[in-house]
Amino acid sequence: LVLLSHSFPSKVSTSATYKRLQRFIKEILFEERHLAKLLVKIMGIEKDDKWTIIFDRTNWKFGAVHINLLFLCIAYKNMAIPLFVINLETKKCGNSDFMDRMDLLDLFIETFGAEKIEVFLGDREFIGKKWLTYLKDLGIPYVIRIKENGQMISNSRGILTKVSDLLRPLQTGILTDLGVRVIGSSGLKSHVQALRTKTNELVVVIHSSDVNAPLVAYKRRWDIETMFKAFKSNGFNLEDTHVCDPDRIMTLVSILMITFCFAYKQGELIVLDQPHLLKLKKHGYIPKSIFRIGADMIHRILCNIMEPKRKIKGLFASIINPKPPQKIKIGTKNYLNQSFVM
Numbered sequence: 001l002v003l004l005s006h007s008f009p010s011k012v013s014t015s016a017t018y019k020r021l022q023r024f025i026k027e028i029l030f031e032e033r034h035l036a037k038l039l040v041k042i043m044g045i046e047k048d049d050k051w052t053i054i055f056d057r058t059n060w061k062f063g064a065v066h067i068n069l070l071f072l073c074i075a076y077k078n079m080a081i082p083l084f085v086i087n088l089e090t091k092k093c094g095n096s097d098f099m100d101r102m103d104l105l106d107l108f109i110e111t112f113g114a115e116k117i118e119v120f121l122g123d124r125e126f127i128g129k130k131w132l133t134y135l136k137d138l139g140i141p142y143v144i145r146i147k148e149n150g151q152m153i154s155n156s157r158g159i160l161t162k163v164s165d166l167l168r169p170l171q172t173g174i175l176t177d178l179g180v181r182v183i184g185s186s187g188l189k190s191h192v193q194a195l196r197t198k199t200n201e202l203v204v205v206i207h208s209s210d211v212n213a214p215l216v217a218y219k220r221r222w223d224i225e226t227m228f229k230a231f232k233s234n235g236f237n238l239e240d241t242h243v244c245d246p247d248r249i250m251t252l253v254s255i256l257m258i259t260f261c262f263a264y265k266q267g268e269l270i271v272l273d274q275p276h277l278l279k280l281k282k283h284g285y286i287p288k289s290i291f292r293i294g295a296d297m298i299h300r301i302l303c304n305i306m307e308p309k310r311k312i313k314g315l316f317a318s319i320i321n322p323k324p325p326q327k328i329k330i331g332t333k334n335y336l337n338q339s340f341v342m
Helices: 014-027 032-043 098-112 129-138 214-231 246-273 290-302 309-320
Strands: 051-062 065-076 079-087 117-122 142-145 152-154 160-162 175-183 188-196 202-207
Touching (some): 014 246, 032 079, 032 098, 032 246, 032 309, 051 098, 051 214, 065 098, 065 246, 079 098, 079 214, 079 246, 117 214, 129 142, 129 188, 188 214, 202 214, 214 246, 214 290
Parallel strands (some): 051 117
Antiparallel strands (some): 142 202, 152 160, 175 188, 188 202
């Protein structure tokens, strides 16, 4: 907030601006369902029939304070779009429990309906009889990875065996469908599929019967890791914040969720006009991600205090109501070709 207070074009002192920012973070709370609907509107996906949803946590520590957030996101073009987040205040850096996950999924269902969910994806943390029974009762398809070393499943004779021991003969690059197996001592039954990757990593997932290619679907879980990277080291540097109060953390994260969606959508519109920006380099990667392209453009405009307000308004208007394939214009000029004073 100190750094941000120096960027505001204002006649009042920097310290006064800093106090205004503090009051905003302290007093403003975003209503969760309205925020989620806004993010869906920004991304232009409100009319999509089905969404792949992903759960995952991110956590960090400031001093003695643990900050542990559980996100519900939509998989979208190799990136995850955050919709809901809860602060796991009592968990420090530990896993979420059944009630945390149920609260988050209930928020989604109340806002958009269970029929919007094509499949639920989760990592090894999101397992347990109560949770899987809850998903089955709601009729929500799922693909969840299980622990390769500690998890027990039944073998062909019905005897519980460590996953790693059961699948030791599985060769590199081979996928195997184990059918319905008992998962752990709870007696829960689920379909199981496994793959030993080219790097010799064993990937084992349990899935509902209505998911045809579970390991293909599970690949999309990585989208949320890409989003976390944008929130942290490759974008907003969220872990650098000194904000620790749970309510203020939620306000700050809500602002970043909105900004993230604006930046990604802006990046999409820019590469629509300039597709060469996504041309692969010799190392096989693009120079900048779509998020980074959009975030850099928004940053350049907002940091230029000489730019008229109408241009900034035009920027966000083009994101909310894009008109492809026309070039994106602000005012009467194509902003992509303008130079900006930093």
